Amino acid sequence: MKQLQQVLFLVFILAIFTNLFAQDYYTGISTLNETFVSDLQTLIRSNYVKKSYDSYDENMIPSFYANDNGNGTNSVFCVYSSYEYIYSGTFTWDTFSREHTFCYSWMPSNGSTSTDEYSDYHHLFPTHQNGANGVRSNHPLGIVQTVTSSFGDATYGTNSIGDAVYEPRDEQKGDAARALFYMVLKYDGLGGLNWNFNWLNGTRLPSLNEGEQNLQTLLDWHAQDPPDLTEIARNDHIYTLQNNRNPFIDHPEYTAFIDFNNMQKATSTGEVDSTVQNLFFTEYIEGSSNNKAVEIGSKSTNTVNLQTDGYKVEIYYNGSTSASATINLTGSIASHGVFVLANSSANATILGVANQTSGSLSFNGDDAVVLKKGIKIIDVIGQIGFDPGTEWGSGSISTADNTIRRKTEVGIGDSVGTDVFVPSLEWDGFAIDTFDGLGSAVLPVELTSFTAKSTKAGVMLNWTTATEVNNYGFQVESRKDKGESEWEKVGFVEGHGNSNSPKEYSFFDNSGATSYRLKQVDFNGNYEYSDVVTVSSVLTKTELYQNSPNPFNPSTKISFSLAETGRVNVSVYNVIGQKVAELVNQTMESGIHNVDFNASNLTSGLYIYRLETPNYSKTMKMLLIK
Numbered sequence: 001m002k003q004l005q006q007v008l009f010l011v012f013i014l015a016i017f018t019n020l021f022a023q024d025y026y027t028g029i030s031t032l033n034e035t036f037v038s039d040l041q042t043l044i045r046s047n048y049v050k051k052s053y054d055s056y057d058e059n060m061i062p063s064f065y066a067n068d069n070g071n072g073t074n075s076v077f078c079v080y081s082s083y084e085y086i087y088s089g090t091f092t093w094d095t096f097s098r099e100h101t102f103c104y105s106w107m108p109s110n111g112s113t114s115t116d117e118y119s120d121y122h123h124l125f126p127t128h129q130n131g132a133n134g135v136r137s138n139h140p141l142g143i144v145q146t147v148t149s150s151f152g153d154a155t156y157g158t159n160s161i162g163d164a165v166y167e168p169r170d171e172q173k174g175d176a177a178r179a180l181f182y183m184v185l186k187y188d189g190l191g192g193l194n195w196n197f198n199w200l201n202g203t204r205l206p207s208l209n210e211g212e213q214n215l216q217t218l219l220d221w222h223a224q225d226p227p228d229l230t231e232i233a234r235n236d237h238i239y240t241l242q243n244n245r246n247p248f249i250d251h252p253e254y255t256a257f258i259d260f261n262n263m264q265k266a267t268s269t270g271e272v273d274s275t276v277q278n279l280f281f282t283e284y285i286e287g288s289s290n291n292k293a294v295e296i297g298s299k300s301t302n303t304v305n306l307q308t309d310g311y312k313v314e315i316y317y318n319g320s321t322s323a324s325a326t327i328n329l330t331g332s333i334a335s336h337g338v339f340v341l342a343n344s345s346a347n348a349t350i351l352g353v354a355n356q357t358s359g360s361l362s363f364n365g366d367d368a369v370v371l372k373k374g375i376k377i378i379d380v381i382g383q384i385g386f387d388p389g390t391e392w393g394s395g396s397i398s399t400a401d402n403t404i405r406r407k408t409e410v411g412i413g414d415s416v417g418t419d420v421f422v423p424s425l426e427w428d429g430f431a432i433d434t435f436d437g438l439g440s441a442v443l444p445v446e447l448t449s450f451t452a453k454s455t456k457a458g459v460m461l462n463w464t465t466a467t468e469v470n471n472y473g474f475q476v477e478s479r480k481d482k483g484e485s486e487w488e489k490v491g492f493v494e495g496h497g498n499s500n501s502p503k504e505y506s507f508f509d510n511s512g513a514t515s516y517r518l519k520q521v522d523f524n525g526n527y528e529y530s531d532v533v534t535v536s537s538v539l540t541k542t543e544l545y546q547n548s549p550n551p552f553n554p555s556t557k558i559s560f561s562l563a564e565t566g567r568v569n570v571s572v573y574n575v576i577g578q579k580v581a582e583l584v585n586q587t588m589e590s591g592i593h594n595v596d597f598n599a600s601n602l603t604s605g606l607y608i609y610r611l612e613t614p615n616y617s618k619t620m621k622m623l624l625i626k
Helices: 002-019 036-045 053-065 129-136 170-187 197-207 215-224 229-242 252-257 274-278
Strands: 073-077 084-088 096-100 124-128 146-151 154-158 164-167 279-286 292-298 311-316 325-328 338-343 356-358 368-373 376-381 447-454 459-465 468-479 488-499 503-509 515-522 527-529 555-562 566-573 579-588 591-598 605-613 616-624
Touching: 036 170, 036 252, 053 073, 053 124, 053 229, 096 129, 124 129, 124 170, 129 146, 129 154, 170 215, 170 229, 215 252, 215 503, 279 368, 279 376, 447 515, 459 468, 459 515, 468 503, 488 503, 555 566, 555 605, 579 591
Parallel strands: 338 356, 376 488
Antiparallel strands: 073 084, 096 124, 146 154, 154 164, 279 292, 292 338, 311 325, 311 368, 368 376, 447 459, 459 503, 468 488, 468 515, 515 527, 555 591, 566 579, 566 605, 605 616
16 A cells, blocks of 8 residues: 555656646746746747637547546536536537636627637636526626525625625636636736726726625635646646646746736735825815815835826715726826826916826815725725715805815925915815824724634635725734634735725635634734634544645645544655655644644755545645745
8 A cells, every 4th residue: 555655646746747848938037027027928928829719619628628438428527616517429519618717898808709818718618608607797706605596516696795706616716816817917918908906896897887806815716726737737738729828827926926906016925015005195175166186195205106006086976985087197206295186277376286187187075085006095085975065964065165175284295385285275174184193083994794714625714894094904813722822923914005895805724723813903003903713613534735835935834634543644755756854754633733844955946745644645735935
């Protein structure tokens, strides 16, 4: 038995590295380069060969998806639901269809069959037409909390904030996430069209009356369901057809270096984006006639490029809950400077200092004004959904030119007595500050739910906020034994800054902990803890889990659960099957266990770790990056 297991392990190693030729594909690509994202885009766009959408059945079904049953029939399985379609003879599109993971209705090209993206095989999968593809429709992928319908292993319903979402089977979640990452990487910016998540969530999905495609959920799925041999083989097969690869299958770590919201190179994991916490409204002016303007100030010590970073101002008319007008900002704000956005018909005093003018900048006396970076709310004056003129009667504040505003005697970057808005013009009205540190009307981060759910691979944490102000994010902490172990930080999830709408978050942990809490941190370093949630059930079957963090440098944690007490071996191997470390070789009790692996004496690369008991063995991959 021992010899057979060793043979099978070597076969596994060889199978993994049948695609080693793919490594040459990435020659010259380095995450250390500032041009990493554009370099990667150039790579997967160069020499791309478009294959016909209509030829997907000939190119992909018989050579990859069809399973010969040995009795004259073949089976194809729905990737979302596991539904088995048995057919004889030639496969035809009847029961099944080709599902676009990046829905063609999401595409800025409107899903034209003549475009490269419509037929790109990297995001096309066989699915059951009526039970899966038709149900998924335009809906974002997400975690279903309230089930509307189910088909096989897939479900459709609403998430924790009530948006319609579609949830694939666990085995497809990472594959689907990587397909979406590939699509936005390959096509964003081509032909002047946006494909990034800021555009998808801020423009396209609202136009379809759909909720947000939660990026963090996709990143979680990418980590929980890493590329397996089948997905690697599919990438190899498509490479022979299209002459390009999905880089997130070959290099899962690449996702850590890309901000998919704007397709820029990401800052280091957990690093604060200083432009988010340093920009805010300094003044909002509803002067007489068309003397309308907003001033945006910066506390940053660096120049902020408004256009590159995707900043915009939204105006919510008459208590509307959706943006009535949106102005995309151009230009930049110098260190500790200000930026003035004015109505194009404003008087000469305002126009003389305006950095940008817009004819659509029309305030009518009771508007909320929102500053955003992509889909993230940075600052708000007023209250979205609140109309003073309607809700406060017919007093003076109900008339035009007496709007909700903030007015300061000295603006950031101005000299005392020379603020263009202070002595040059006079306005009636009042001030409401919603930016932390400028006033007392700051709302706390309101946590409305926090749950911990056991899965076959670990624990999925989900939580929802109703409102957020100055929210840097959430430090996730865990402990294994109530009252007997200390709280440990296991991760961090970035917040939305300032938000008046519900936001949902998720985090996956396989450390074996039984209790969790959130440490909500604002940009000033203040924090508060959530209530503690306890996992209702702990897995008792024997299972090896994905190491965390992965990729890692130089240490990582390997977790596994044992159904019964017995002899256990956990070892690490290099790519040619040589053992480089033996972490465990002893009798261990049933339950969840964790071992630390320090690779400080090893070189960067892919390694294999293996759990072996008398009745169980499993091997998984991990990536060391130094």
